[in-house]
Amino acid sequence: MSEHLIKTAEVPKPVGTTGQGARIGVVLAVVLLLSAGIVLLAAQAVRDRKAEVLEHQQKRFELLTQGRTEVIASWLENLSRQGDRLIKSDLFRLYAAEVDTYAGDLSNLFGTLHSNRATEDGDAATLTEQLPMMENTLREFSTYSGFLNARILSRQGEAYIATDGYLPPMNQEQIALASAAIKANGPQYSSVRKTAQGVEMDVFVPIYPPEAVGRTDGNSDRAAVGVLMMTRQVSGKITELLSNSPLAAAGEKTRLMQKSGSLFREIAPWTADGFTDVSFPVEIDETGHIPFGVRPSIANDDTKVYSLGVRIPGPAWWLVQEISYDAAMRPIVEYERTVYIVAGLGILTALLIAGLAWWILTGVQSQRVAKQFRALATQIEEQKLFIDSVNANIEEFIVLKDLNGKFTYVNEAFAAAAGRPREELLGMDTAAVFGFDTAKRLESIDEMVLGEKRKMTVNEPIFIRSRRHLFQVAKSPYLCADGSCQGIVEVYRDMTEFVAVQEKNKRLVRNAMEALGSTIKAADPYLGGHTKLLAGLAVEVAKAMHLSALEVAEIETAANLSQIGKMFVPNEILTKPGKLTPEEKGVMEKHVEYAYRILKDIDIDESVLMAIYQMNERLDGSGYPKKLKDGEILMLARILAVLNVFCAMIRPRSYRGAEEPAQALNILSGDVGKFDPEVVAALADVIHTPTGEKLLADKE
Structure with a gap:
């Protein structure tokens, strides 16, 4: 709603020349006072605007950092909870409790397997005989959960089981964190460190004796008897967590800072060193956070920024939200320019009003001014009626x-x-x-x-x-x-009709996909069954590789449409027994271009289209159509490449029989230069799951 406020001044009666000159002097003095007041008000408005912009920026930072801090804390909690499957096992609880009660030297205890001490110490022999099984169990857990390695530590911080086959010494920080996990009855997190594999960190989770089973809080009336130490490669996750949010403004950056001893360092997995030292003293308030204010960037690139840091529960980390000083001040500078332009216009208006007042004092324009006021009142009334009419419609x-x-x-x-x-x-x-x-x-x-x-x-x-x-x-x-x-x-x-239209559009897209699949199957029954198996396995492999729900949906769509280009390849080439000639191979490979031409004008995601276009590429550059290599190939296309070849090998064709799944996997594993080994490993896991076995059983 807009309002127009009109102030009118009482028009004085005509006076003599002397009185008129005095009034002109008064008017000029008033104009000067108004001009000074306008300048002061403009300066105050700029100050208020600056305070408002910075307060808004601070609140934005608080919201952004709060959301990201919760995400990081949830991720850390999830890392520690991944060990529950192991440490809540009665087998590991009992074994750790028995080791804890062993009074001898642990190094001697686990050396009895290769000495005559087994006959001298029955308890030691029993524990030592169980050691290989415990190591295998720990190794399987570490591999399945995605950790680089894992260890089981005693209450004194001595490692007696490790996934890497030996027990390398631990540093002082690791020993201290293991002790802290036992004392605090909760998980502890190490500082991140740079290794040849990337940025890594350790997670320490206490192990309780069997009597702790049944507690809902994860603690026990008895003290912990050991610690599970898990090492995780976190380069990609930290990079993902720090990527710019759609809510981030221009010039904003999200950074992660870690305290190492008395020094602060920025965690930067994307750099060669993995860290950047913070060169200026870091201000930490009584709450443990970094207050909003102007300071150098923690990236140590001589950039002046407004920043705010929030302490992340657990490790000695701070999530720091920054915006460059120029970007933060840009709206204030623009506002200041506008305000002083308006102030200048206001002063000019004051001068014009002074002239008008002098004219009114002479009595020449009194009637015309009154008429203008009446016209203005009429205009205001008309505008009010117009606004009411708009509001009603x-x-x-x-x-x-x-x-x-x-x-x-x-x-x-x-x-x-x-x-x-x-x-x-x-x-x-x-x-x-x-x-x-x-x-x-x-x-x-x-x-x-x-x-x-x-x-x-x-x-x-x-x-x-x-x-x-x-x-x-x-x-x-x-x-x-x-x-x-x-x-x-x-x-x-x-939004009722809008949501209904969206749902209808989704159904139309699904129907269109099913129609295309039927068309493929009609063109070549082998391709139809191939597509169904390819889509089913691709979804399971994507889930096993922990892809997002959106990526799982995209790969399913890509798999269903992946063979559409082969409808335009002559049937005698598609079904030819034996090896294709170079000319026939060239005709066959054009199916990728056919598929691209058909699908590029359809409303599907670009990632789906590119996955179909690249699925015949190979990591060593021997594929087609662009001879792409390794990092140039999308992950969705890598998955489809493995699954497409696998499904083709295990299903019969008119010119050959089918391979066994195990034999097909061996062939794929042998082509390490062509196929992504991570995808091949995930496929090997999937085909042994109930869902994978059902898909293979229904492949015909």
Whole structure:
């Protein structure tokens, strides 16, 4: 809503020349005072704007860092919980408890397997005989869970089981963290370090004796009897966690800082060293955080930034959100320029008003000014009627509520939907219109809007006249000039038809995919069965490799469409027994281009299209159509490359029989230069799962 405030001055009666000169002097003095006041107000406005922008920037940083800190804390907690499958096993609990009660030297204990001490110490012999089985179990857990290695430590910090076949010495930090895990009855995390494999860190989780089984808090009345130490390569995960958010503004960076002794270092897995030393003193407040303020960038690149750091629970890490000083000050500089331009125009306007006042004092333009005021009043009234007309024709529901939740204003659209006159709705509350349950959900948002004085948007299903609608509800605090909150402005946008159209479009896309699959199968029954098996195995392999839900959906779509280009290859080449001639091979390889031409104009994701286009490439550059190598090939295409060849080998063709899955895997494993070994390993795991076995059983 816009308002125009017009102030009129009383026109004095005509006076003599002497009185007129005095009044002109007064007018000039007033103009000078107004000009000085305008300049002071402009300077104050710039200061207020700067404070407002920086306060907004600080709140943004607090929200961004809070969200990312929660994600990192959740990731760290998940790392420690991955050891639950092992340390909650009665076998490991009992073994660790027995080792803990052993009074002798652990190095002698586990040397009895190769000496005559086994006959001298029965307990030691029993523990030593179980050692190979425990090592194998620990190794299987480490491989399955994605850790580089793992160890089992005694309460004194001595390692007696390791996945890497030997027990290398631990540094002082690792020994201290193992002890801290036992004392704190909870997981501990080491500082990250740079190795040849990338950036690594250790996770220490206490192991409790069998009596601890059944506790819901993970602790025990008895002390822990050992520690599980797990080493994880975290380069990729940290890089992913620090990648720019869509909410990040220009010039913003998210960085991770670690304290090593008395020094602070930025964790930068993408660099050669993996770390960057922080060259300036770091200010840590009493809460353990880095307050918002101006300081050098922790990247040590001589950049001046506004930054804020949040201490991450667990390791000695701080998540630091930065924005360059120039980027932060840009809106303030632009605002300052605009304010002083407006101030200049204001001073000029004051001079013009002074001239107009002098003219009015002479009495020459008094009648014309009065006429102009009447015309302005008419214009204002017309504008008010226009705004009322626009408001009456808005389809969205607009509501104003007071602090007690009572309606003080509703527009015509809201009244029509509620089926009541506007006057009747005034003074009612949300429960009277939408029902108690819906009102309770909406009013819980009201408390946050009023308490935090910020806008919030939610999607809510709401029944109106027994019909379900899906509304996008935007709630904003209604503030007075002094900043006090007088109520809430709500805008309801009906998203029901929009959501229905989206669902319909999804169904149409799925139907189109199924139709294309049927077309492929009609062109060549071998390709149809091949495509079905390829899609099923590709989804399972993608899940086994921990790809995101979006990537799993993309690879399924790509697999279903991967053979469409072969419909345009002559059938005598597709089904020819024996080796193809170079000319026939060239014709066959054109199926990739055919598929690209068909699919590029269809509304599918670019990653799906490129996965289909690259699935015949090989890591050593021997594939087609572009002879791409290793890092140039997308992960989705690498998965399809392995699965496409595997499915082709285990299914019969008109010119040959089928290979056994194990034999096909051996062939793929042997071509280490062509196929991604990580994908081949994941496929080997998948075909031994119930789902993989069912897919292979149904491959015909």
